[in-house]
Amino acid sequence: MKKPSSKIREEIARLQDQLKQAETREAERIGRIALRAGxxxxxxxxxxxxxxxxxxxxxxxxxxxxxxxxxNPGDARATSETSAALASGAAAGNGSEA
Known part of the structure; x- marks a missing residue:
C-alpha cells in the first residue's frame, strides 16, 4: 500500500526537523572546539x-x-595557500585539544 502524499510531507517535515537539530548539535560541538583552539x-x-x-x-x-x-567576492586573494598556513598553524598552536 502506498502512503498518501500528506503522510510523506509529514515525514519529510519531521526528518527536516531532525536534520536541523543534528546540524545544530554538530555546529555547537565544532564551534566549542574551534573556540578552545583559538x-x-x-x-x-x-x-x-x-x-x-x-x-x-x-x-x-x-x-x-x-x-x-x-x-571571497570582496577579496582577490585565493585562499588555498592561506588555509594551509592556517591549518598547520592551528594544529601546531594548541596541543591540549581532545
Missing part, C-alpha cells in the same frame, strides 16, 4: 576558514584532500 581570535574571512576546515576534515578522513580554491 580560531575565534583569528582575523580572517569565512572562505579561508572553510578551506582550512576542509583540509582538516580531509586529514581526519585519512586522505590528503586538496582544498578547493575559493575566492
Amino acid at each position: 580560531i575565534g581570535d583569528i582575523d580572517t574571512d569565512e572562505a579561508t576558514l572553510q578551506v582550512a576546515f576542509e583540509d582538516i576534515a580531509g586529514q581526519f578522513r585519512g586522505g590528503k584532500r586538496q582544498a578547493t580554491v575559493k575566492k
Whole structure:
C-alpha cells in the first residue's frame, strides 16, 4: 500500500526537523572546539576558514584532500595557500585539544 502524499510531507517535515537539530548539535560541538583552539581570535574571512576546515576534515578522513580554491567576492586573494598556513598553524598552536 502506498502512503498518501500528506503522510510523506509529514515525514519529510519531521526528518527536516531532525536534520536541523543534528546540524545544530554538530555546529555547537565544532564551534566549542574551534573556540578552545583559538580560531575565534583569528582575523580572517569565512572562505579561508572553510578551506582550512576542509583540509582538516580531509586529514581526519585519512586522505590528503586538496582544498578547493575559493575566492571571497570582496577579496582577490585565493585562499588555498592561506588555509594551509592556517591549518598547520592551528594544529601546531594548541596541543591540549581532545
